[in-house]
Amino acid sequence: MTIGTPESAPEPPAQLIDIPPAGPRRTPAWPPWVVTPLVVLMLGSALDAVDMVAPDVAGGTAARYVPPEGQRTVTVDGEGTQIVTEQTRSIGIEGAFAAPSTIAATILGSLGETELREAQWWRASRVNERGERGSDLFLLSAEGVAQVATWGGEIGFVFDPAIVLLPAEVRPGDTWSSRGDALPGGLLTYTADFTALRADGPFTDFEGREIPLTGGCLGIESNVIIENVGEGISTTLAESTVWCPGRGSVWSSGTVDGQPTGSAEVRPGALAAEPPTAAPVETWSEAVDKTSALLRGQDLALMIADPFFGSSDVAGQYPVAPSATVDGRLVTVNERGDDIQVWNLDTASAVLSWFGHPGGTVVSVATVGDLVIATTSRRQVVAYDSIGRRLWSWAADELVISPAIAAPSSDGTPPDIVVAARSGTVTRLDAVTGTARWSRSIGADARATPVVVDGLVLVADERERLTALDAATGAIVWQREVGLVTRLAADARSSVVVTVLESGEVIALELDDGVGRWSISYRGLAHGLVVAGDTVVIATDEATTAVTARNGALRWRSTGADAIVGDGDAAVVAVVHPGRVELRAVDTGALIEDRLAASATSASGGAALAVGASIVVFEAGGFLRRWEVQ
């Protein structure tokens, strides 16, 4: 303030000079609105970018001639024999180890472990109407498509180096050749010469029908000589083959040592099942009564027997609940989850009878009549006959997690198949054609394994309801709210439906109308439910309890179990413990037999099922055990 200026005098007007603002500078509002969403979006994009699902397909342009994973191809040879081939595409060690151990070892030695881990494979598995089987293994690599091995027949080969069938950038006019061993140690050698041609056609099958050529098919002329010069053995295969994109070899014609050979693709739709070669074995209730004796449990070694390469031991893991065929064979899914395996059982081993590759991951297996039914991650229901020929497949609207079940027919024909998709769509399929007879939505996600009894299909759902459908028409007969069902069983003679609920209750309902009959509580984790006549047996990890189907009154109680095995007509149930099986009378609970496994190793938590007059237990550690009943 200037001296002499009155205090009340107005301040002089502000001069127009740059004055730095007082206090901290205010942040503009836009950077947070730009940066925050941008960073969030960038994170999403980055996560999406690094999420690689599958590597690029090896084999160059030749790979496009290779059939896709899971495809079924049907061909007919010169003798009119129908051959069903299933195509498998895989990456890594498992692809080679699907072959007999001799072949796998040769491939491992040839490629080395590192290359083997990243190798891309194509396996074609054939079976004809007589049940004769064979497989070819091909490698997709930078060189193209090459055949590595063939097995399953009277003679097999392991080609080292692999025979290049289609070079990576194959074009009409190309020629190429391969030479090497056809068996380990040079027991046999091969010489192969090839020429690629334009496949103009027409090409016909042996009945004169023209094979449709799609998308740029390619002709290959080949001459392969396999010989052992020292011993004077020599075989010559001269062949013309037509390859079409996505279909593999669709037509071939040639000679083997002067004898004509060849095949042509056909597209028959559903195949007719071959009649079973073995008679049905006794069911559990037919084979076991209160006087039965139980032998000690025997470990079963898993083996794959090859007519040429001999037997190979294999390890087992059983992620999918197994099943059994009517002729006493065991149905499992391999460790990788993509093959169905059917095993012949004897006292000390399980020998692979056949395998099937329905495509994708196998979610469930079951047997219906003489058929083996698989459901897959591709939402397919796939049927095989007793010799392992894929007959048909049917597309569901969702994953079918629970195993298919049989719907008996009234006219003596083979039973139909009932499947409940996770979406809640229940479908009855014609077992012969694989077409839907009816399909019905229950309005909620299906859960637990459905049951067919007395003309009703019983299905539980995630809205805590139990629905009874007419097995003939699919019409809803009754629907009741019961709770979240984990296990379901029913018996026509007792006219009862029994449900084990997640809430710790067992509720019985009238079969006719779903009205509640009785309920009891259980403790622990439910491991099994059997309704045998007028007795209901519930196994948990804490107790095995039997009650009457009529009113839920306690019949008997024993210790907890891993599983129970029995059926609707059984007088005896098998109670499965880790490394031990008991036979108990259904009505009184009296202990008939109690047998340990022969070996000491045991693990809890496995599945069990009756295969004829025996109990097969799949323990968590991968042990497969069989207790025979006499």
Next chain:
Amino acid sequence: MNALGRVSTGLVVFWRGLITDPIQHGRLRDTDWPLGLRPIAVVGIVAFCFAVLLILASPLIRAASPLTVSISAVVLSLPRLVLPTIFWLVIFSLALMQTAALHTRRRTTVMLTIMSSLVLLFLGSLDLGADGAGGVTMTAGKVVSVLAVIALVLLVVLRRQSIFAWWEFPVVLVIAGLSSVVSLGRSVAQSAPFGIDFGPAAASLVVTSLGLLAVPAALAAGVAVAEFAIGASTAAVAAVHRPLTRSRERGLLRTVPIVLIVAFGVVALWRITEVVLGLFAGVGAVVDPAHLPLSLGIVAAIGALWWGIARVRRSATTHIDDVMLRLDDVGFPVAAALSITLAPVVILLLSAQIMTSWGAESAALGAVFVIADALRGSTALTVVRVVVGSALLVAAFVAARRGSRGLPELLAAIGVITLLSVLPLVVEAPPSWSSEAIAVVIAIGSIALAIVLAARRQLDARRLALLTIALLLSAAAAWRDVLADPLSVVIGSGGIALVLFGFVWGFVTDADVTHHESDRYPRPARVMLFLANAVFGVTVLAFGTLARDLNAGINLDAFAQFGDQVLGTALILAAVVAVWVAAAARDSVDSRPDSPNVST
């Protein structure tokens, strides 16, 4: 006012009471937010809505995309294309939580930072190296995760004493995101050439390991149907009562609007019919007579506690609104207390997996799993429930001594039900109760009270309205799950619908906590924790829904059912007793919920 006007007014009152008011009161809203918080909230809300959309559209998404299936104890089937989205939502929630942790009280900061660090190290441990053998192999994923943890800790040290800055969230997201992208990218890239798709397994591992952190939210979500049902009951009565003023002037029901008499009569007839059918014919809300004694005992116990609380407080007056308003204060803390052992379980499980990937001895890991199993076991569960139940009863009386209304009654009711939930764990064949049996007790009690009041010529409009609410609450006790039914039709699962309903209702009505602030929990931290909790919970649910199996991750339905059973039943009982006490009181003030002003 003509009849049409009354009806429309009633509908408006009902809609406001049920939907508009709770949302206006409890939604997330900008209450003087600092710069940069709003974009975070917007992105959080979008993420929440996106996850809800994933759930609702899950059947379509599964139908339209290839499924990847792996089979172990459960069949895990996932639409492969949405897996990066699940990871994105998880990492986004993590970043929200860690950014909030920069400004919370010290022990919360430490706990949350430990959790974030473990998650990043866990994701880093998924990078097992080129040979796939894992062990002590040093991989890029592990290294980057360690660097990310160091960066997060440095950020905490540097920013803890500062106020919220808008750039903190992007920085935390970049740190967490970069580490996660490297770890997940490398693990997927290294397994893909071997024909192994690591994505689904990694997603399952992440959701299973972290999903337990969503349990408190699921427990709290379970109460939403009860809360909504009570809101519907009070709003319905308010809608009938408020706009209709013409009253009877003589007889037992003096000064009572005719429509209210009709409404009470209809509701009473409905409840009586249902009770008879449920008890004797096994139709509708089926009641097991064996459940009635304990159910009656529960109501009596809560009534007795109510009386004791009133004596301690020297006042019995507690409105139903008092109870409802205190639910937000009680619901989530009680849910967190009931699941107190799960956070250590998550820490132990993550630590074990990290230690495995860094080559720790299997013996040490065995001990970790033993402890984790013990913390999840029935003994720990029993102890926690007994302690929490007892503590709630004590807290109820402490709150009553301080003169609080609503809170003590609610705490006492929850305490009783919590203690009862222990019975099946400790008794071989415990006496049982059920919501249906409790509904019978409430219905009979309400009608009996109406008869007594009518006989004493005390049944005025206020009391009749209250008893109508009580009768509707008895229906709510038996049928509240039905509220989630429309959703379950869309999704195909009642369990998922119940949890989703709770999450969404909680998201739009339970953000009251973000409307206040304190030194220990400033507003930005509250908003981000609220969002992190909501987005993570709905993400875990989305994973289960996309897998079409809640057991694929954490079965939140089971926890929501328990939350509904404990918190929901307690809330309904507290509300019923509040209504009964108000109706029975001689000269009490109207304890009806206030109805919004409606101009006609």
